[in-house]
Amino acid sequence: MAKQAPGVRIDGLTVVYKTPAGELPAVRNVSMKLPAGTITGIVGESGSGKSTLAFSLLNAVQPPGRISAGSVEIDDLGDVVTFEGERLRKARGAHIGYVFQAAQNSLNPLKTVGKQLLDLGRSHGVDDLRGLVKDAKELLGRMGLDGARVLDSHQHELSGGMRQRVGIMLALVLNAHLVVLDEPTTALDMITQATILRIIREVHAERGLTTMVITHDIGVVAEVADRLAVMYGGRIVEQGPTRKVLADPQHPYTRGLIRAIPRLTGDIDEARALPGRPPTLATVPKEGCVFRERCPLRMDVCDTVDPEALSHGDRIIACHAVKVKELA
Numbered sequence: 001m002a003k004q005a006p007g008v009r010i011d012g013l014t015v016v017y018k019t020p021a022g023e024l025p026a027v028r029n030v031s032m033k034l035p036a037g038t039i040t041g042i043v044g045e046s047g048s049g050k051s052t053l054a055f056s057l058l059n060a061v062q063p064p065g066r067i068s069a070g071s072v073e074i075d076d077l078g079d080v081v082t083f084e085g086e087r088l089r090k091a092r093g094a095h096i097g098y099v100f101q102a103a104q105n106s107l108n109p110l111k112t113v114g115k116q117l118l119d120l121g122r123s124h125g126v127d128d129l130r131g132l133v134k135d136a137k138e139l140l141g142r143m144g145l146d147g148a149r150v151l152d153s154h155q156h157e158l159s160g161g162m163r164q165r166v167g168i169m170l171a172l173v174l175n176a177h178l179v180v181l182d183e184p185t186t187a188l189d190m191i192t193q194a195t196i197l198r199i200i201r202e203v204h205a206e207r208g209l210t211t212m213v214i215t216h217d218i219g220v221v222a223e224v225a226d227r228l229a230v231m232y233g234g235r236i237v238e239q240g241p242t243r244k245v246l247a248d249p250q251h252p253y254t255r256g257l258i259r260a261i262p263r264l265t266g267d268i269d270e271a272r273a274l275p276g277r278p279p280t281l282a283t284v285p286k287e288g289c290v291f292r293e294r295c296p297l298r299m300d301v302c303d304t305v306d307p308e309a310l311s312h313g314d315r316i317i318a319c320h321a322v323k324v325k326e327l328a
């Protein structure tokens with residue numbers, strides 16, 4: 001059993017959903033690494049495939065979706081795409097912790113948090129349930145909450161920020177060292193958001209985790225992530241160390257995303273929203289570059305050839321224009 005931060009290698013991952021127009025890819029030929037012990041942020045607009053990618057890490061894509069190609073190799077565990085049944089259920093929770101999007105709603109409203117914790121422990125064959133409760137209280141205390149009181153509460157008795165922390169506790173309490181957080185701070189006020197992000201960083205470092213954070217908010221990624229991957233139309237268009245990508249974005253979509261952030265100082269008009277809309281499964285181009293319709297650097301080749309993800313130093317970028325610029 002892996003009891004330290006595992007590295008993860010995603011290779012050629014494609015996930016399709018069955019639609020009236022046939023099976024269409026929501027994640028297309030994605031390859032990336034999550035180095036052991038790092039926090040990786042996945043950022044992109046709504047519908048870009050972030051949650052689908054996150055579910056693939058647990059081999060938990062639900063019908064009408066399915067992983068149609070690729071692998072997700074987790075150190076000391078193997079390729080989870082090949083896992084089924086009991087082996088898969090055990091891997092989730094014990095190895096891979098997951099905090100669902102809007103953790104507010106993933107708790108059972110009829111049961112106390114403590115009861116749900118015991119259910120989780122039993123379903124994973126934990127013998128020492130007292131020890132589990134002790135760990136849960138300690139984690140909640142670590143996150144600034146009164147553990148005993150929270151375990152006695154129903155979800156409606158907890159604020160949004162408290163529920164987010166309960167979600168993080170449930171993802172960690174079985175001692176998973178790979179943790180996936182889907183929009184961990186959406187719908188929280190700025191102060192609570194800052195607190196949760198600080199807690200994520202601290203718990204990540206203290207417990208020795210490999211963490212993936214999914215968000216549409218590039219500010220969240222800037223705050224917590226060591227590495228950043230930008231998704232668009234099911235593709236990862238740029239990835240690399242967060243600071244470098246934010247300081248010197250190369251892909252025209254990353255540039256657009258960063259330009260669209262309103263700044264507290266400076267002229268509000270300087271923040272320019274990205275023109276156009278992100279594609280849906282039905283409108284994403286089947287060939288050529290997925291971003292070309294909104295791209296200021298569009299060239300003829302973009303209409304027919306999907307740009308390959310190429311290494312540029314410690315950055316990986318999928319863009320014909322960036323390649324041309326480098327060769328110039």
Ligand SMILES: Nc1ncnc2c1ncn2[C@@H]1O[C@H](COP(=O)(O)OP(=O)(O)OP(=O)(O)O)[C@@H](O)[C@H]1O
Pocket residue numbers: 017018019026044045046047048049050051052053063064065216279280281
């Ligand atoms: N069950 C489903 N059936 C059909 N299409 C789906 C299903 N789930 C997701 N999709 C489609 O797959 C694409 C990717 O969705 P996904 O939820 O992974 O994106 P996302 O980036 O996480 O977006 P959001 O931030 O809105 O959750 C979208 O076009 C979405 O409409």
